[in-house]
Amino acid sequence: MTAESTHPRPEGSGPASSGPRQPGARPGGPGGGGRKFFRRKKVCKFCVEKIDGIHYRDVRLLQQFVAERGKIVPRRLTGVCTTHQRSLARAIKQARNIALLPFAARF
Amino acid sequence: MQRTYEIMFIVRPDMPEEELDKLIAAFDATIVQGGGVVKSTEKLGRRKLAYMVKKCNDGQFVLLTVLAGGSLVAEIERRLRVSEPVIKFISVRMDEEEKRLAKIKAIRATRKKLSAAPAPPAEPAPSVAAPTEAASA
Numbered sequence: 001m002t003a004e005s006t007h008p009r010p011e012g013s014g015p016a017s018s019g020p021r022q023p024g025a026r027p028g029g030p031g032g033g034g035r036k037f038f039r040r041k042k043v044c045k046f047c048v049e050k051i052d053g054i055h056y057r058d059v060r061l062l063q064q065f066v067a068e069r070g071k072i073v074p075r076r077l078t079g080v081c082t083t084h085q086r087s088l089a090r091a092i093k094q095a096r097n098i099a100l101l102p103f104a105a106r107f
Numbered sequence: 108m109q110r111t112y113e114i115m116f117i118v119r120p121d122m123p124e125e126e127l128d129k130l131i132a133a134f135d136a137t138i139v140q141g142g143g144v145v146k147s148t149e150k151l152g153r154r155k156l157a158y159m160v161k162k163c164n165d166g167q168f169v170l171l172t173v174l175a176g177g178s179l180v181a182e183i184e185r186r187l188r189v190s191e192p193v194i195k196f197i198s199v200r201m202d203e204e205e206k207r208l209a210k211i212k213a214i215r216a217t218r219k220k221l222s223a224a225p226a227p228p229a230e231p232a233p234s235v236a237a238p239t240e241a242a243s244a
Contacts, residue, residue, distance in 0.1 A: 052211050053204065056197075057115075057170075098115055098197040099166070102157040 042079025046088075054087045056094035062101060066092060070102040111146070111205065112173050112180055116187055116196035117166035120153060130192065131169060134183065141182060143175030161194045172201075 045064075046054065054061070065073050065080070065088055072092055075085045095101040118127055127150070135145050151168035160166070175183070180198055187196040 050215075053208050056199065094197060094199060096157070097195075099117065099156040099158055099160055099195055100154075 044079060044081040044084055046084040047081055054084065054091045056091045056098070056100070059095065059100050062088070062092050062095055066101060068105060070096075070105045108176055109143075109174050110176070110200055111202040112175060112198050113201050114171045114173060114180075114183060114187075114196065114198045116169055116193050117156070117160065118169060119161075119192045119194055120163060120165045120167060122167065122192050126192075127167060127169075130190070131171075134171065134186070137186060138171075138173055138175060138179065138183065141175065141179040143173055143179050146172040146174060148172075163194055166194060 045051070051061070056062070065078055067073050072089055075082070078085075080088060092101060096103050118130065122130075131148055131150075135148065138145050147170075149170040149172075151170055153165055153167050155165045156163065173180075173183075184196070184198060187193050
């Protein structure tokens with residue numbers, strides 16, 4: 001299952017495989033299939049840890065999903081699922097309103 | 108229509124403890140007079156603010172959990188806006204979220220029961236799995 005999902009492109013598509021392949025460049029790959037980059041499958045933190053209520057009050061939790069400048073980190077970087085990203089964004093915006101989180105970091 | 112709301116507000120940091128208590132008591136009184144119920148009041152203590160609000164860099168946070176109607180919440184908000192030591196406030200409706208959470212909890216509880224029940228008779232499970240493998244092969 002994980003091996004399938006980590007295949008970004010099918011193996012047979014490239015006769016023009018320009019780069020030299022280095023098998024086993026990084027340990028921990030599934031089966032060591034000759035791919036240069038192995039990206040870990042991202043999982044939604046809230047689904048895995050079964051955190052169901054995303055609340056504007058727990059700043060510790062929200063801070064993990066806010067970038068240094070105070071931006072909300074996009075889903076594609078954090079791996080949070082759509083449902084949770086929506087409620088996360090709402091909670092972050094509420095926390096900003098009550099000055100628990102910054103709108104923009106000051107310099 | 109009574110609904111659950113969370114009202115959080117920030118009071119100026121230079122406000123003494125007794126006066127803060129008095130302020131909270133006054134808000135509680137207005138809620139009770141307006142036909143609402145104060146479920147809990149919580150002083151979250153001093154905290155540094157993420158940005159400057161009315162020339163204050165930190166503030167004392169207070170959280171009220173209230174059972175009230177919409178018009179009463181509007182009235183509380185008006186009073187919060189008027190009262191001088193309160194520098195910022197937010198009111199959030201919580202009942203829908205609570206309902207959703209209760210639903211999820213119920214679903215999870217039933218799932219756990221289902222997963223717990225077939226665990227003891229684990230022996231017939233492989234015999235079921237084996238024919239399907241044979242069929243697919």
